[in-house]
Amino acid sequence: MRNEKLSMDLSTKDKAIVFESRASFILFNLLKSYCKGIVLLPANVCPIVPAVLLKGKLPFQFVDIEKESLSINEELALDLIKKNPKKYGAVLNVRTYGNSSTDVTSFFKNVKYYNKEILTIDDCCLAAPWFENKSFSSDLEIYSTGYSKVVELGWGGYAYCKKKYRYKRECIRFKEDDHNKLLNQFYESFRKNEWKVSTDSEWLNSIKPGVSFEKYKEEVLVKREKAIEHKNIINKIYKTILPPEICLPDEFQLWRFNIIVKNPEVVLKRIFDNNFFASNHFYNVSKLFDDKSNIVSDDLSRKVLNLFNDFRVSESDAYSIGKTIYNSL
Numbered sequence: 001m002r003n004e005k006l007s008m009d010l011s012t013k014d015k016a017i018v019f020e021s022r023a024s025f026i027l028f029n030l031l032k033s034y035c036k037g038i039v040l041l042p043a044n045v046c047p048i049v050p051a052v053l054l055k056g057k058l059p060f061q062f063v064d065i066e067k068e069s070l071s072i073n074e075e076l077a078l079d080l081i082k083k084n085p086k087k088y089g090a091v092l093n094v095r096t097y098g099n100s101s102t103d104v105t106s107f108f109k110n111v112k113y114y115n116k117e118i119l120t121i122d123d124c125c126l127a128a129p130w131f132e133n134k135s136f137s138s139d140l141e142i143y144s145t146g147y148s149k150v151v152e153l154g155w156g157g158y159a160y161c162k163k164k165y166r167y168k169r170e171c172i173r174f175k176e177d178d179h180n181k182l183l184n185q186f187y188e189s190f191r192k193n194e195w196k197v198s199t200d201s202e203w204l205n206s207i208k209p210g211v212s213f214e215k216y217k218e219e220v221l222v223k224r225e226k227a228i229e230h231k232n233i234i235n236k237i238y239k240t241i242l243p244p245e246i247c248l249p250d251e252f253q254l255w256r257f258n259i260i261v262k263n264p265e266v267v268l269k270r271i272f273d274n275n276f277f278a279s280n281h282f283y284n285v286s287k288l289f290d291d292k293s294n295i296v297s298d299d300l301s302r303k304v305l306n307l308f309n310d311f312r313v314s315e316s317d318a319y320s321i322g323k324t325i326y327n328s329l
Helices: 023-034 048-055 074-083 105-114 176-192 213-241 264-273 295-303 315-326
Strands: 003-005 015-020 038-042 060-063 088-094 119-123 140-144 157-162 168-170 257-260 304-307
Touching: 015 023, 015 213, 023 048, 023 088, 023 119, 023 140, 023 157, 023 168, 038 048, 038 074, 060 074, 074 088, 074 105, 088 105, 105 119, 213 257, 213 315, 264 304, 264 315, 295 304, 304 315
Parallel strands: 038 060, 038 088, 088 119, 119 140
Antiparallel strands: 003 168, 015 157, 140 157, 257 304
């Protein structure tokens, strides 16, 4: 497999901007180049991440999430690294439901204290895509504008990468059919509670973007403003109807409007019976690989429902969905 260096002409003073058709391909390339050990993942990570690691033949281990931030449990992760610093090659933090309020600066500094070679990755794929100047505490901070993201182009991902890490693209083939098969295998895995995914196919999109980063950024910025405005309108309707005790705090409500209910299957069925839709992400993906209990992730995946707040949902829809949920509690 041949490597291809990517020009870093998109760089800023302290970091380079990497731009690809898929955020997952950026993650694959950086880890293949620089990860020298086990990758620590939060138990509720999107299944595409372990699929990326399996394709790259990179080992990984799951850690439970924190109850308040819903991000990786920092204490548990640091305990593991402290006991055997050379065992681990990367730590990936996920901004669950796009929560950007949690400060992970001290966590990543502590990781580097034990082993400065460990890659620190901040997965912001469910957060609003950000280009303005901001603090940058990780080695890689990654964003996505793929399907069902805050800004949904159906493709596109970019990352801020510390300049010490020279980005190299792996030259691999891609087949759209293989990607679709992978997604279907995810659903089958969740249904059977067992990893049923073949990651050796040509599912990872390695095609170079067909537009410049500046053109991409321009489109994202326009759509970001419109998307957030619409989401705020829909969220306000949900908050007006639903009891506050079932709603997650505001910092978790941009990607979708998330609620915690005791009877999610009943509520979800009634939403679908009324010709609307909702989801229940994110499944505790660690259960597909081992029997170890991750209590917080387990509890969240059993009770959470994600209410859509994108352009697929009108204000009238939101009122109907909210009333359906309220009458189902």
